[in-house]
Amino acid sequence: MANRGTFFPGLASFLFVFLGFIHFPAEAAINQYQFDIQVKNVSRLCHAKPIVTVNGRYPGPTIYVREGDRVLVNVTNYAQYNMSIHWHGLKQYRNGWADGPAYITQCPIMTGNSYTYDFNVTGQRGTLWWHAHILWLRATVYGAIVIMPKQGTPFPFPQPNREEIILLGEWWHTDVEAIEDQGKRMGLPPNMSDAHTINGKPGPLFPCSEKHTFAMEVESGKTYLLRIINAALNDELFFAIAGHNMTVVEVDAVYTKPFTTQSILIAPGQTTNVLVQANQIPGRYFMATRSFMDVPIPVDNKTATGILQYKGIPNTVLPTLTQLPAPNDTAFALSYNKKLRSLNSPNFPATVPQKVDRKLFYTIGLGRDSCSTCVNGTRLLASLNNISFVMPETALLQAHYFNLKGVFKTDFPDKPPKPFNYTGAPLTASLGASHGTRLSKIAFNSTVELVLQDTNLLTVESHPFHLHGYNFFVVGTGIGNFDPAKDPAKYNLVDPVERNTVGVPTGGWTAIRFRADNPGVWFMHCHLELHTGWGLKMAFVVEDGPGADQSILPPPKDLPPC
Template sequence: MAIGKIFFSGSFFFFLYLVGFISIPADAAVKRYQFDIQVKNVSRLCHAKPIVTVNGMFPGPTIYAREGDRVLINVTNYAQYNMSIHWHGLEQFRNGWADGPAYITQCPIQTGHSYTYDFNVTAQRGTLWWHAHIFWLRATVYGAIVIMPKQGTPFPFTQPYRETNIILGEWWNNDVEEIVKQGNKLGLPPNMSDAHTINGKPGPLFPCSEKHTFAMEVEQGKTYLLRIINAALNDELFFAIAGHNMTVVEIDAVYTKPFTTQAILIAPGQTTNVLVQATQAPGRYFMAARPFMDAPLTVDNKTATAILQYKGVPNTVLPILPQLPSPNDTAFALSYNARLRSLNSPQYPANVPLKVDRHLVYTIGLGINPCATCLNGTQLTASLNNITFVMPQTGLLQAHYFNIKGVFRTDFPDRPPKPFNYTGAPLTANLGTTLGTRLSKIAFNSTVELVLQDTNLLTVESHPFHLHGYNFFVVGTGIGNFDPAKDPAKFNLVDPPERNTVGVPTGGWTAIRFRADNPGVWFMHCHLELHTGWGLKTAFVVENGKGPDQSILPPPKDLPPC
């Protein structure tokens, strides 16, 4: 297992690799990495194909840092595609220039060019991840970010004997960008992936994949920390380990009140840390992941597997499969998410905004628009508050910082322009959907409550929404239409889960709160790549404050041009 090109300033760090385990590097003030975007032939099912990688690795290298570190990552693009990298969940205080979404905070890094992402890790610790943030390239361009607590600060849970990253993903046998182009020409969704993967490998349930199975070795009686990341493009996933319970201790790099479960649900963009005790009979046990879909849509029921293997057990022993929830198990999904609570300890408080300055309601809609260039004459689309977002050709942050006119408007509506029975009988109308690059302007340090409301335009569906530049508190969720007169009385304002990505339940709503204390332009979008491409996205313009450290930092000199 190769490290790839990873360089650190300060002392030399020794990495110990043990069947999927990676030791944690020592403390340092500055971490330096070199990311080379390259095309490499990779085999996962029955044949090899060229994919875009970082340092020739799939998944890409893990970024290690410690709370308080400065991280510099020089990205050099040798691939045929323009590229940008997003450091998912890092708050990038005042420093949107390092956030990464193409045409939002930067223009992409063109072929043959480089850009250095330079950021500080401030008041964050835990598991995050990085991925390409342009087109569907994050299908293969992704990796983990592991942020250790400050030196001398223990975890607020049992110290694990060892830890490993478990990155869940998808695999296409053909070039994913060509598949997307073909779908767009037809006006239809691209073909579904050919396999799900665990650490880039589908496991032995897929044809020609015997060599492509991730395995981790455990010792009897030891406790292990799994850092689980859902890097899939379009699937919420169940994950379980045969014969073993998991204790959830962290989500999206925020500690939680521990609870034990036989399976977890994790949406694209989310991370979950669990403790696993190796106390079962010595053997080989499958870890497995498969999609959750409780909407009336085609279910992609491919199950990826990896192996948890007790030390000394031969590879000839057949693994045991876990009991995963059924693909449409809504009851499990709702009950699992309801158990998630912030730790809310004196050291790690849950600072939930109790007073709200700005109330927002955004409806999530799918639709069908005429398309003269599509073979069937129509194309699928998506919208927030009936607005389908149009990507600009100039970075929104640059346009805001340099006051470039005509790139975007700041008149995104606070509420749906046409209220209706959102989750009632299925509707086929688009309700006057318009195209535009329209953002919402937010006053610095104001408190925001945003209700994301699913609708039954075409169909109800679960949507995982990611907000860049911020964590937020998930204060409430429910099925049906949000009732502003009754539902806020049931909000959890004491210890709600704190996240950067939240699933809006199928045919339901989710309410989040955050304090807008990070100036800049911050993307918010559905983390289903299919829906993002259809326009299910927007951005917030958070104004500068009056203090000396409350304004956007100046852009770096090597910021990629458009």
């Protein structure tokens, strides 16, 4: 994934947030705990600067819950920016009010105001994450969510001796919002990041001291569970540990058939749990992350490193270097993703829809709009089915729930208006993309198949797409144009990987299936923040069902006003 453009200095900002949660065990609401958070300034990574943070921490605090728990998070915004928080991957059944994307399920929390996110964790366990869902603020506003299985329920893989959270991110030396605003005014992409990070630190390959390197101590013979999260704004990343294999056991909080690999590939928004055995000669070993980009587009290709260090080994020992795949290793990317399959066991079945009620085909396109004040007289845009999404001024869920007219239309097309050779010779101009707040209405409990097709409008590129409110099954993927006559016969309808964020390969397509059993308004967008800002997004309106427990819950009293 690429983040391109010109880098500009800007204003500094702070976010002082009270972020807490109360834990109600499913068995009885007896034990409860709360985090009381203090405010402090944070500066990191060689160039000290104030940044937007949660509880003065970068990355932000980890939320630990258990399957079946109720979670309350009180967020108070002291930043100069409006704020919203998204609980990425949590299904929020009937409860879009707690989902978090600004102007989709809520209006943002204005400076000086508070909002309590109140939700249940039902039928999910594993690693997810939370992040800001407005502007580019998730550059520093993010953290992990760890959902433990119900009491007495073991992992379907060997019990690790210890766990570690690995948050992969990006860093800009200057206020990222000022950079993005400047790019918008000029009609150009903002500059790529100045560093990648592992748990907020870039490592010793950057001109920083040892304190700017994440280190994880291990003991020989023990097994460690790494909960890896790609919180980068715009980069798909490789990750590896020198001399050590990793066994993938979960992605996006869904258990997978275990397989061993030397490197993983993880797109923005995705999570991956791996087991690592400390079975090498005691020493110090680099862990490393670097971008994957298989087209000639400028990308932040700097490698961030951390250190896996065996107990008792002094810091003076030089770490062993990590071997990562080449930055453009398409073969590894395709092979790795093909290995991901659902566990599909009696306890964790893969409930893949076998019949489809609604078939959708969405093309992913880049293009240009005229802009008299921009460089070259144009501004970059992105579109789905030739529609570049326009954010509303009123939250879509509120407009839907209260039947407010004129906020959006439900005429998003099921297929592109102009079929063409999607991945053929590059088309250097857009197809006249339209702009609008257009949603797709889906019947409750219907089964949906969506094929996402990359196109060569300006350029082909891989795109990680995230669907809010749902998991889905990735039943097929391929390179070139999707063939509706031949490709469905190759679908995996037995044990396809189940996710909430999927990468559409460069110059290819991905097919997903899900059952629309969660009523509400649910955002779907590219998780490259650059492309989302250009309009590569849309939303589904899933209608209420006939049952008493199949309709949207009423909004909370403290829902932020528009």
